Amino acid sequence: MAADGGVDDGSSLETPSWAVRIRRADRSIAGAGILLSPDRVLTCAHVVEDPSARYTAEFVGAAPGRAVPAVTAWVDGDAYVPNTRDADGDPSGDVALLRLERPRPAGEATLLYRLSAPGRAVQMYGFPHDHNGGIWFRAGIVGGCGRDGQVQLSPRSPGEFASPGCSGSGVMDTATGKVIGMLLSGIGDRHGNLFSFMSPAETIVRHLPRAGRWTRGRTAVDDRLRSTREDAAEALLDEPFAQRLADWLQNDGRQVKISLVPADDAVRAATLRRAITLADRELRTAASVNRASLDPPGTVPSAGGHDLAVDAAGLTSARIGERIAERMGLWQHPADPVAERIRAADVTLTLVVVGVDEAADPPALLDLLGTLRAKGSRLLLVFRTAGATYHRARHDLVVAPERERRARLVERLEEITGPLARTLSRRTAAVRGDGVRPADTDLVRAHAALAALRRARDGDTGPHQDLARYERLADRVAARMTTAIGTLDRLRERRAELDGRLRGYHVLHLDSVRGEEEDLALDALRARAHELLQARPCDVRAAEAAVEAYTRRVDRGAPRGPDRGPDRGQEQEQEQGQGQRQGQGGASAS
Known part of the structure; x- marks a missing residue:
């Protein structure tokens, strides 16, 4: 075993020697485990659902290119804490320690490390059904959940969701290469969201005190x-x-x-x-x-x-x-x-x-x-x-940053209710977009938040009780307005394209009918398209249909070259005429 607990850094994606594949007596894969010592494997209690049964621990990273070593394993005495639910319905426990019938080389084992959890990038090596030889998958730590000290993970991609066969995998901190916890399970909700959960080293040690023998890093509390x-x-x-x-x-x-x-x-x-x-x-x-x-x-x-x-x-x-x-x-x-x-x-x-x-x-x-x-x-x-240190801390770490935070929020709300609101107003006056909701309600709330912040005394020493709520409001309103402006800008660009197309086809039509009798129906189609394009706000979808109707009729009336076949519109008219004549002929015969 390496002096610092096995893996030296998080750069290697080779199969870790401490990764254990656990099989049931029927040879099906029950899950994964972590080799903590030559004769102890940490895993989830639900992986070894029958604590009295015998299991097989396989060491897939120990002998690449050769037969995978397999050792009989069983629950080590009372080192088994089943997966239960507390009074609030939150999960708790789900840890177990296995003893190996024969020890493995000490250098294959790793240690658990106590590290702060927030925001860490992690990776795990598990054995899902489609990759029962083992595969790496990545996640980010979101934060604590429930009362037991478990931690929620967010998969880096949907394909890296912790599916069956991954429970019990070691959670390795990518930056340090240290195993900082154990993967518990993964669930998907009815909305399609995917969640995974882990027990950090501290939670594992609380449930299984003997795991403290293989845990490093000072405890979190002096x-x-x-x-x-x-x-x-x-x-x-x-x-x-x-x-x-x-x-x-x-x-x-x-x-x-x-x-x-x-x-x-x-x-x-x-x-x-x-x-x-x-x-x-x-x-x-x-x-x-x-x-x-x-x-x-x-x-x-x-x-x-x-x-x-x-x-x-x-x-x-x-x-x-x-x-x-x-x-x-x-x-x-x-x-x-x-x-x-x-x-x-x-x-x-x-x-x-x-x-x-x-x-x-x-x-x-x-x-x-x-x-x-x-x-x-x-x-x-x-x-x-x-004393002086207390007052400086309040000023430097609370009062001044909160004033700056409030000033930034005021500036942002002024941008939302001023330039951003005017831009959206100009866009909605120019084009009409289906699904673009009015910003009136959002702007009323933004104006109210801005007024409240302006009324707040500059000498406030603590955080404004509504500051976080106003920040969330600003985020929500700005996102909606920016999305709406983007949608309307795309419609304005489409309107400009349609206007150019209408003009181009009008020139084409005039060139093709010099000296011929006017087509009043065609002129009416063009006038209708022009009217819709010039209207404010412009209904771009209706204008698009009107321009399409005009250009189709121009295409049908355009002269054909000597080497070109009949216009498709003419073919359709001929086919329709033949059908009508056949229908009339049938009626006469009857």
Whole structure:
């Protein structure tokens, strides 16, 4: 086994030696597994649905070009947590550990790694029915789901959906090459959407503590921030504070939350430790998952509410930054300053920092936190006193960014209600498009949002309660209006094409009928087409039909060359005439 857990990077697409294909006694493929040690394989409980049965573990990446090694395997004692549903109907568990009858070479195994999940690109090696020799498929991590700490994956393409035979596959982080979880299942809903789910390393270890032997990476919560037995006393719960923490940890729309927890406030400190512990996938207890109704309403955050919780007391910003970079998987270029590595990274995380003002260098730490905020990470920052560091954090990380956010939104709404609205108005006055809905209602809402934002006092210190809603409104309205303008622009282009075609055919007709008697019916067709094209708004479909009628009649009347056959329109008229004469003749005979 490699010292760091097997795979060195995510660039290789060779069959991984740790990928296991699991067969039932009837030789059908049950799913996949991960070789964690020479004699242990991690898989889903539903893959080995009968925990008392014997299965066959096949190591497809161990001997390329030769017979695939196969070893008998069975569930390792009580290391079996079935797939169940909690009180809310969310899935839970679905993990199992198998013991091999004969060990495999140690170098074939891998380790699980604790890494922050949000936004990571991952890849898996599974055994779907059409590719039972194994195939790579890719996905992106969307975010946590349910109460168990499971994570939703979004397939990179519909063909990379986790179909039967893939459950139990190792989920490998593409950037680092580390196995960070296990694929559970994939489902498709009635709308055609495809979803896959995984258990991260922390969730696996919570269900199967012995899997911790093969798990690397520091736990997400510093020791001093974990709940203690004394914290469980009912008197040590500030329920309103617990509800606010749970709301933020479940993403209430605020990117940064700043709280005061004085060192001598035992109740508030215990409430904070409780929230941090409950939001961690590994530390969360089964009671927290399955019996949330016994806790005060709204005080239990979902597992995975944060990715890292750091006690900053006495630590330098560099040490805290290294802790963050490690959790984000930023091991490349270790000689570079940690702030530069974080600034260059494409991943984000939800971070809790307790005792910001107790750090060895609070101003430098605030600079680092500003970098994380600018990259899109979410921050819960806890201070011991409302001193200079606290006030600077509120200004730099909350007030100023919110003012800038509000100003950008005002500018965008002004663009929507001004230039964009005028452009759409001009387009709708020029052409009429089927399916292009009026923008009146959207514009009324956009004007109302703009007026509310303008009324807001410039000195507001917190996020505007409707800011996120107004941003979603702006996104929706701008998208609809832009789509409508694009549709109407295409119709304007079509109208111009039709106008040019009508003019061209009129010239062709005049050249072909010099000195001949006027065709009043043809002139009427042209006049009708011209009228429709000049109307405002122009009904392009009706104009198109009128131009087509005119050009067809011009084509029928155009002179034929000596080497050209009869015009198709003339052939049709002749055929119709013959049919009428035959019909008349038949009537006479009868």
